[in-house]
Amino acid sequence: MHKLIKWLTSGRLLAGACLLAGLQGATASNISVNAGTRAQTITGFGGAVVWAEGTVNNATIENDLFAATNLNVSFLRVRNWYAIYWDGDNTGTIPIEKSFRTYQPKGSVLMTSWSPPCTNGYDLKSNHSTSGSNNGTLLSNDYSGFGSWWLDCLNYYKGQGLTPDYVSMQNEPDYEASWDGCQFAPTNSGPLAYYDAGLNAVWNKFQAHGFPNQKLMAPETGHISNSVSGGEVEHYIDNLDQAHVSAIGFHLYGDNVSVNTTYLTKLQTDFPGWLKLETEYDGDGYFTTNDTGAAAANQIVTNALTMNNVLTCANANAYLVWQLVDCGAGPGCLSSTGSPHNKYYSLAHYSKFINPGDIRIAASSDTPGIYSSAYLDTSVSPNRVVIVVINTTANWDTANLQLTGITENTLDSYVSGYWPSGSTYYNFRLQHYTSPAVLTCPMSVVTIVINQ
Numbered sequence: 451m452h453k454l455i456k457w458l459t460s461g462r463l464l465a466g467a468c469l470l471a472g473l474q475g476a477t478a479s480n481i482s483v484n485a486g487t488r489a490q491t492i493t494g495f496g497g498a499v500v501w502a503e504g505t506v507n508n509a510t511i512e513n514d515l516f517a518a519t520n521l522n523v524s525f526l527r528v529r530n531w532y533a534i535y536w537d538g539d540n541t542g543t544i545p546i547e548k549s550f551r552t553y554q555p556k557g558s559v560l561m562t563s564w565s566p567p568c569t570n571g572y573d574l575k576s577n578h579s580t581s582g583s584n585n586g587t588l589l590s591n592d593y594s595g596f597g598s599w600w601l602d603c604l605n606y607y608k609g610q611g612l613t614p615d616y617v618s619m620q621n622e623p624d625y626e627a628s629w630d631g632c633q634f635a636p637t638n639s640g641p642l643a644y645y646d647a648g649l650n651a652v653w654n655k656f657q658a659h660g661f662p663n664q665k666l667m668a669p670e671t672g673h674i675s676n677s678v679s680g681g682e683v684e685h686y687i688d689n690l691d692q693a694h695v696s697a698i699g700f701h702l703y704g705d706n707v708s709v710n711t712t713y714l715t716k717l718q719t720d721f722p723g724w725l726k727l728e729t730e731y732d733g734d735g736y737f738t739t740n741d742t743g744a745a746a747a748n749q750i751v752t753n754a755l756t757m758n759n760v761l762t763c764a765n766a767n768a769y770l771v772w773q774l775v776d777c778g779a780g781p782g783c784l785s786s787t788g789s790p791h792n793k794y795y796s797l798a799h800y801s802k803f804i805n806p807g808d809i810r811i812a813a814s815s816d817t818p819g820i821y822s823s824a825y826l827d828t829s830v831s832p833n834r835v836v837i838v839v840i841n842t843t844a845n846w847d848t849a850n851l852q853l854t855g856i857t858e859n860t861l862d863s864y865v866s867g868y869w870p871s872g873s874t875y876y877n878f879r880l881q882h883y884t885s886p887a888v889l890t891c892p893m894s895v896v897t898i899v900i901n902q
Contacts, residue, residue, distance in 0.1 A: 476846045479817035483824045483837060485855035487812035490726075492825065493767040494525030494558050495801035498730060499546055501529075502777035505786045507542035509549075514788045515774055516553035521783065521794065522802045524557040525768050526550050527729060528614075532603035533567040534580060539606070547612050556806045558768070560699075560729060561607075561614035562621045562670065564630040566599050574599060575632065585631035588643035597651035601659055608660075616665045618699055618729070619652050620645075622672040624682060629779075636669070636679075636686040645669060646690035653694040665696035670729060674713045675705045681716055697725040697767075707763075708734040708755045714763035727768040728760050732793055746792045746877070747868030747893045753796035754840050754895045758821050761810060771797055795866045795879055799897045802880075803836045803864075805829075819843035820890075832857070832902035839898065841867075841890040849888040849896070860901045861886060867894025 499506045506512065515523045531541045547559060565581065566574035566588070574595055577586035588596055600619065607613060623634035623645055635642035649668060656664045669686035679685035683700050698721055707714055717726060733753025760766045771793065775782040783794040790798075804825045813824035819842045827834040835856055839849050851858075863883045869876045869891045878894065890896050 476848075477817060477843070478848045478850055479815050479820045480852050481820075481822050481837065481839060481849045482812075482814050482816075482852040483822075483835070483854065483856060484812040485826055485833070485835065485853075488826070489810040489812075490765045490767050492804055492806060492808045492810065493725070493727065494523075494806045495769055495797060495804065496523040496525035496527070496557075497771035497774040497783065497797070498527040498529075499543070499774055500527065500562075500564075501779040502773060502775045502782065503528075503542040503546060505775050505777060506546050511775060511784065511788055512546065512549045512553070514784055516550050516557075518553070520802075521774075521798055522805070523550075523774065524554050524801065524806050525560070525727075525770055526554075526557065527560045527562060527770050530561050530563045530600070530603050532606055533570040533572050533599065534565075535569070537570050537606075539610075544607070544610050544612065551612075558615040558806070559612075560616045560618060560667065560727070560770075561603075562618040562729075563600070563632070564621045565632045566596055572599055581628070581630045585627055585629075585633065587633045587641070588648065591643045591647070593643070593647045593651035596648055597655035600652045601655040601661075604656070604661055604664070605659075613661075613664070616667045616697060616699075616727070617652070618667045618670045619648055621670055621730075622701065623669060623686075625672040636689050638689075645686055649690055649694055653691075666694055667697040667699040667727060667729075668695045670699040670701065672701050673703050673705050674700050674717060681713055681720065683717060684720055687721070697727050699727045699729045702728065702731040702756070702760070706734060707759050708752055711759050711763040714759055717764040722765075726764055726766045727770070728764075728766050729768070729770045730772045731756070732771050733757065733796060743877070744868055744893070747866075749792045750795050750866050751840060751842055751893050751895055753793070754799055754838070755821060755842060757796065757800055758823050758838065758840055762823050765810075769797075769800065790879075796895070798880060799838055799864070799866065799895045803897050803899060808836070811835075813837060815839075815849075817847065820847060820849070822849075832859075835900040835902070837898040837900070839888070839890060839896045841892065841894050841896070844892045846892060847890045849890060849898075851888065851898070853900075856900060857902045858886075858900050860884075861888070862899045863888055864897045864899075865890070865894055866896075867891045 634645035638644040676682040733756035735749040735752030773782040821840040
């Protein structure tokens, strides 16, 4: 056992199942990966900088987030702040976006509205406020005014040399929040504004005034499960003009998708040919910034499993967390000074190694509690392969890779987990190993990079 500790902590990886003989509960799973069976193309991984713009607008933090050698965020979510406080952008979003575009030329930007304004010449809310316990709906169903505000915003950003890749007209239209919000109903009935009418107004303004190719994402609901309608996303999408929608967006609050994948699978069944973007959620293992030891490992693993299920069951093209950097709206991947939190590692096991344009390929495990997904980078020749293996069990496991259509040249493993040994414990955070064998400790995530 002491030899095992020495090898792990010195950065070397155990090679061969024989060295596991003394470990109680050791297993050997087979991870099958087939490069010939391909699924969705990845658009990116990342998160939001909403309400954290003042902190993120910093060269060091931007490098920590966007540089390919760091977190490698390739999908950025920002808020439409236009006219909320003045007639432009006073939050620092514009310099952040410019920096992001420099670091990530193949990356994507999603701009979302939390609430239309009630200031600076606009009065678009029924409660005449962006927030409040009753966050309201459109004033007198002023769809035209709502569309004009969105058009004014895009024209302003265009003047700064920036245009978002995707626009979501409203964050969580199905949720009455105590913070900034604006409710839209999925059907044309009742007191709330109709989502489809708002979407059509925005689309028509863009079409008629210089943005005919702007992609609209919908409906960006707060969750996907809904026993009455058969799915919250479906309830909205089925009641709007789908020709105006380029991508489906959704959040996962309360859906417990690390355990129950029913509605994730339903998304793929109902919308097999759609671009699907998970645009806000940390994962089912909710984070605090100071958890350590087993609690931290559980958070990292549970949230990685959330990502795995979203990618493999819903065939989502992107996964975005809520808040990349600490702010009043919640803990981020990084502290305000750039120190990584536990959330950083769940995202990093995917974002650091999988890039826009990579293709998810078939991967499966024959051992309960061991999960896997794999991705093919076709931008290099021979293609590079990334495999993410998640061990949710209490056992050590040697992951035997069964590769089809893949020739292993070099193999690198990056491990995050927690291993107690008596009164001592070892925390692994993207610990790098070079070895022909892959070992996972209990409750851990391993990203494997194969260069052919």
